[in-house]
Amino acid sequence: MKNLTISFKPILLIGICFVFLSCTQVKNDKLSEPKITAGIAKVAGKLTNFKLKKGEANPTLTLEFPNPVTAETGKFETNLSDDGTFYFEVPIECDTTIGFISSAIFDGVIFFSLAANNETKLEIIYGETGNIKANGLNINKLTSGDMVHIVDVMGNMISHTSPERIPRYNMLIEDFIPFEIKSLERKLNIANNDSILSNSAKNFITNEFKLVYLNTRFLDYKDIMKTDYMMYNDLKDWDKFTPYEPDKSYYALLKYFNLNDPQYLYNGTYSIVLQTLLSNKTLNIPAIKDMPVEVWLKEVKTIMTDLIGSDTGLFYDLLAANAYALQFNNEVKPLSDKQKDNIRSYFKNEEVTKILLKKNEEIIKLDEEKQRIITIINTTPAVPKEALMNAIISKYRGKAVLVDFWATWCMPCMEAMKANKKVKSGFYDKNIAFVYIADVSSPRELWEEKIKMIGGEQYYLTRDEWEYVLDSFGFTGIPTYLFYDTKGVMKNKVTAYPGAEKMQKMIGELLQ
Numbered sequence: 001m002k003n004l005t006i007s008f009k010p011i012l013l014i015g016i017c018f019v020f021l022s023c024t025q026v027k028n029d030k031l032s033e034p035k036i037t038a039g040i041a042k043v044a045g046k047l048t049n050f051k052l053k054k055g056e057a058n059p060t061l062t063l064e065f066p067n068p069v070t071a072e073t074g075k076f077e078t079n080l081s082d083d084g085t086f087y088f089e090v091p092i093e094c095d096t097t098i099g100f101i102s103s104a105i106f107d108g109v110i111f112f113s114l115a116a117n118n119e120t121k122l123e124i125i126y127g128e129t130g131n132i133k134a135n136g137l138n139i140n141k142l143t144s145g146d147m148v149h150i151v152d153v154m155g156n157m158i159s160h161t162s163p164e165r166i167p168r169y170n171m172l173i174e175d176f177i178p179f180e181i182k183s184l185e186r187k188l189n190i191a192n193n194d195s196i197l198s199n200s201a202k203n204f205i206t207n208e209f210k211l212v213y214l215n216t217r218f219l220d221y222k223d224i225m226k227t228d229y230m231m232y233n234d235l236k237d238w239d240k241f242t243p244y245e246p247d248k249s250y251y252a253l254l255k256y257f258n259l260n261d262p263q264y265l266y267n268g269t270y271s272i273v274l275q276t277l278l279s280n281k282t283l284n285i286p287a288i289k290d291m292p293v294e295v296w297l298k299e300v301k302t303i304m305t306d307l308i309g310s311d312t313g314l315f316y317d318l319l320a321a322n323a324y325a326l327q328f329n330n331e332v333k334p335l336s337d338k339q340k341d342n343i344r345s346y347f348k349n350e351e352v353t354k355i356l357l358k359k360n361e362e363i364i365k366l367d368e369e370k371q372r373i374i375t376i377i378n379t380t381p382a383v384p385k386e387a388l389m390n391a392i393i394s395k396y397r398g399k400a401v402l403v404d405f406w407a408t409w410c411m412p413c414m415e416a417m418k419a420n421k422k423v424k425s426g427f428y429d430k431n432i433a434f435v436y437i438a439d440v441s442s443p444r445e446l447w448e449e450k451i452k453m454i455g456g457e458q459y460y461l462t463r464d465e466w467e468y469v470l471d472s473f474g475f476t477g478i479p480t481y482l483f484y485d486t487k488g489v490m491k492n493k494v495t496a497y498p499g500a501e502k503m504q505k506m507i508g509e510l511l512q
Helices: 010-022 144-159 173-192 199-218 221-232 235-240 248-257 262-266 268-279 293-308 314-331 337-346 350-370 385-394 411-425 444-454 463-472 500-510
Strands: 036-048 060-065 074-079 085-094 096-102 110-115 118-126 132-137 375-377 400-405 432-439 456-461 480-484 490-495
Touching: 036 096, 036 110, 036 350, 060 085, 074 085, 085 096, 096 262, 110 118, 110 132, 110 144, 132 144, 144 173, 144 199, 173 199, 173 248, 199 221, 199 248, 199 262, 199 268, 248 293, 262 314, 268 314, 293 314, 293 337, 314 337, 314 350, 314 444, 337 350, 350 444, 375 444, 385 400, 385 463, 400 411, 400 500, 411 500, 432 444, 432 463, 444 456, 456 463, 480 500, 490 500
Parallel strands: 036 118, 375 456, 400 432, 432 456
Antiparallel strands: 036 085, 060 074, 060 096, 096 110, 118 132, 400 480, 480 490
């Protein structure tokens, strides 16, 4: 394997990246520039041409949108009324944002604009095969075509494969960076050349995709190299490969993503990128703790200025806000009095302060709840991996068992935990054990923090145990669930959260 050292010529790399990324810009027809401000957005809609079958429950619609300050996806559900109407009234963190509605009753999702202290009118037209069209009185510039076509274009971009399918795990880094940017350019051109999307939608998609690519390809370098190695080598040898750990100079690629662009406030992946940077061991950005924000940012700028190409701008304010959000979301730890004072004295936009302090009130309640949750950390049974699941399930003989395979880095897993919280509360006094299984891909310290809010019976497996167990059940992703009745017989297995209603039904059937 080549020695992966950083020896690229910066001037050459700058030229290559500038050429590639300058080609991806769409016309200057963007969504209106969002401003951080707390407000309530209303969505009044109707689903036409859809008829409930006799005895069916009214279906659920889910609305999701980004929260760039608190770094959590806003996710709300409502049931469709008998006449096909639906209504949402939700808190948002910008004066305008882009959200989407999904439901199990139709294919795809509908993207549309939400605005603080305003109402969006929305019509979803249901087709006979489950396809949909949409019309809306959008506050922003999304067209009817944009509303349903965005997700298709994103899917095409994700599934597009490079014509240059060559191994990357043994590339020099000075070759890897321009190779990946060239691949990104080809994918972005799928959106830029689309004949249906408006220029506003193209700008939104290209921004989202650049952020996704940055987070999953460039900022997750070691895991990408491991995955790539396994594609071109015997899977049994994967643990013999140790990817190179890039040093700080590698992250100079960040400047080509213009992380100060306010249009990123529309994109859910923006806060994910910020959180990834805050947790990056090579960059080693300090935890904010009780440091005055100005003092903390002075230290941050010594690390980041040369890498992003600026020592001012939106990026730094959002990074500071997300540093507090990291404390909220990972530790469920309220702000100290000193932190509250620091927030009040630093942020010129008082709306940021308002949002963070309101979130802190929620965290205080969660912290109190955390003290009441019973979490049991179990030692993994000392048995061969082939007998591991039987050994775990047998510990709860006479009880029904729901097994949840999850990871701290798995956003769908964490969203499912929240959705399943109310379901679980209805079974706490029943004869059932809730068992959670993670592995070493979840950092032990972070895992120990997360499980304090999850509770139940927790297990932490080795990578070998984890892979064997998931493979033995035919699972290819997480979250995944196993359902055992009181006799220890597996009755169901599911990949991806099936929804609260279905989960409640499947758990109930175990106890019959």
